[in-house]
Amino acid sequence: MKISREEVLRVAELAHLELSPEEIDTYRGQLDEILSYIDKLKELDVTGVEPMAQVIFHSDAPQGAESHPELREDVLRRCDVADAVLSRATDAEKPFFRVPKVIER
Amino acid sequence: MSAQTSWTVAGVREALASKKVSAKELASEFYVRIEKRNPELNAYLTLSPERAYEQAARIDAAVGRGEPLPALAGVPIAVKDVISTTGIRTTCGSKILENYVPPYDATAVERLERAGAVVLGKTNCDEFAMGSSNENSAYGPVRNPVATDRVPGGSSGGSAAVVAAGLAVASLGTDTGGSIRQPGSFCGIPGLMPTYGRVSRYGLVAFASSLDKIGPFTANIADAAAVLGAIAGHDPNDSTSAAVPVENYLAEIEKPAKGMRIGVPEDYFGEGLDPEVKEKVQAGIALLESLGCQRIPLQMPHTDYAIAAYYIIATAEASSNLARYDGVRYGLRVPGSTLIDMYRKTRERGFGPEVKRRIMLGTYALSSGYYDAYYLRAQKVRALIARDFSDAFQKVDAILTPTAPTPAFRIGEKSSDPLQMYLADIYTVTGSLAGVPGISVPCGKTKAGLPVGMQIFGPHFREGSVLRLARAFENAGGFTI
Numbered sequence: 120m121k122i123s124r125e126e127v128l129r130v131a132e133l134a135h136l137e138l139s140p141e142e143i144d145t146y147r148g149q150l151d152e153i154l155s156y157i158d159k160l161k162e163l164d165v166t167g168v169e170p171m172a173q174v175i176f177h178s179d180a181p182q183g184a185e186s187h188p189e190l191r192e193d194v195l196r197r198c199d200v201a202d203a204v205l206s207r208a209t210d211a212e213k214p215f216f217r218v219p220k221v222i223e224r
Numbered sequence: 225m226s227a228q229t230s231w232t233v234a235g236v237r238e239a240l241a242s243k244k245v246s247a248k249e250l251a252s253e254f255y256v257r258i259e260k261r262n263p264e265l266n267a268y269l270t271l272s273p274e275r276a277y278e279q280a281a282r283i284d285a286a287v288g289r290g291e292p293l294p295a296l297a298g299v300p301i302a303v304k305d306v307i308s309t310t311g312i313r314t315t316c317g318s319k320i321l322e323n324y325v326p327p328y329d330a331t332a333v334e335r336l337e338r339a340g341a342v343v344l345g346k347t348n349c350d351e352f353a354m355g356s357s358n359e360n361s362a363y364g365p366v367r368n369p370v371a372t373d374r375v376p377g378g379s380s381g382g383s384a385a386v387v388a389a390g391l392a393v394a395s396l397g398t399d400t401g402g403s404i405r406q407p408g409s410f411c412g413i414p415g416l417m418p419t420y421g422r423v424s425r426y427g428l429v430a431f432a433s434s435l436d437k438i439g440p441f442t443a444n445i446a447d448a449a450a451v452l453g454a455i456a457g458h459d460p461n462d463s464t465s466a467a468v469p470v471e472n473y474l475a476e477i478e479k480p481a482k483g484m485r486i487g488v489p490e491d492y493f494g495e496g497l498d499p500e501v502k503e504k505v506q507a508g509i510a511l512l513e514s515l516g517c518q519r520i521p522l523q524m525p526h527t528d529y530a531i532a533a534y535y536i537i538a539t540a541e542a543s544s545n546l547a548r549y550d551g552v553r554y555g556l557r558v559p560g561s562t563l564i565d566m567y568r569k570t571r572e573r574g575f576g577p578e579v580k581r582r583i584m585l586g587t588y589a590l591s592s593g594y595y596d597a598y599y600l601r602a603q604k605v606r607a608l609i610a611r612d613f614s615d616a617f618q619k620v621d622a623i624l625t626p627t628a629p630t631p632a633f634r635i636g637e638k639s640s641d642p643l644q645m646y647l648a649d650i651y652t653v654t655g656s657l658a659g660v661p662g663i664s665v666p667c668g669k670t671k672a673g674l675p676v677g678m679q680i681f682g683p684h685f686r687e688g689s690v691l692r693l694a695r696a697f698e699n700a701g702g703f704t705i
Contacts, residue, residue, distance in 0.1 A: 159528075189465060
């Protein structure tokens, strides 16, 4: 198999997913199958090809698109949303979100 | 009350202006239909009658004052549940957001309402838009209104189903790898994916940020042009929305298709394509030729690598975007002994199997030791696929392909095999990676009565020519070929 049980556990830890033993086995098998398929990317010669991370500002951008007109001016704007945001949390006391203790002393 | 059963944007406008119906009566008529049909289809997750009737009252008041009506005045519209709506629950088809009520509207929704549209409610979808069948919703699958033992496609299955079933005049979906075009194909209606950056993503809950687009489902091409016209354009709240002028789509679609060069890539007609789908799409292309379009054979040699590149890039971006669901600020929180324990328990309980699978795959592809082999290589292959498109558009005005290799499959038929489900996205993910606009238009039915879709891609920001070709096809009877 391309992916070991230890690797599945490591990835789950990185992703903060608590998987059951059955899930670990299921995902191991499925990820193995998917990654084996994805190996076909290795068939292509990509020497000298620039990686494409975004569509915008691509070389064939149409006429009329200036360099970065999408960026707005860097000016302060009022943003009075604290109450609306905090009201969506399970546990919050203005101006904080409350979480289990993270620092032992 | 009107006896009319199928409404269009233009029809609603005319009926309002001539006072045959009020916006309130129309909204009410749609809620009656929804009440009858939705229990079977499971296409709407949440209805928003209060907001709908308030908007309808505004439109009726404008009619009463004899004011000019905005482009989508009184048009009942549904919105996919990954698009934020102030005060209306937005679940993303996930348990982790079961009780989440956004404090703001997506720009697309704000623009729809500014254009007079009446938002009826929110539609079911695959969890966080991850899926091709709508079977990954935490709230149960949507049934295809054309054949209720079959899937409506995904991930925007609910948005496609409500328009196909006449439970909304139009709807918004989102398309990351085919999630508007494929359900459009399966349900027998047009589904339009605009160019990346044509419609603001502000307020769209992120799945894969370099691929996500918002676009309309409608019953016809003129309606697609009207809805796109209302939602397109630069938005200061989305730095990836393009400052490219918006075409007058309703004017563009009136131009004849004669003389347009249509490219047909043989790479899209090979192994795995259902013979009946192939036959219908070839007949569709022949119909366009008969209208004076010039058919040009194309080679798009990297097509076969698109699924592999797409499922690395999309899952890598998803694993990063979905890190925000940690139980701290909004959504589900499952108590834990430590902060990390709380994160892990919340995510374990809140996410469904497909979302976890994709987070795992994306995290793996981005992890130390695999980044170059998977993520970086996938981005390079993405550049090659984009080059296939830019090379093709040197020679043609549009590219024609099947939308999906098969018609709608049965509920449960593919849900146990993730890779087989991914492979069915073969014809849609290419254009997603390139960021070009694409539409699926109805192209007849199979002998069993299942809709077939034909896909039309155009160059970046040329939705006008995509819609123009689609409209010519519609006018020539292509939808029922």
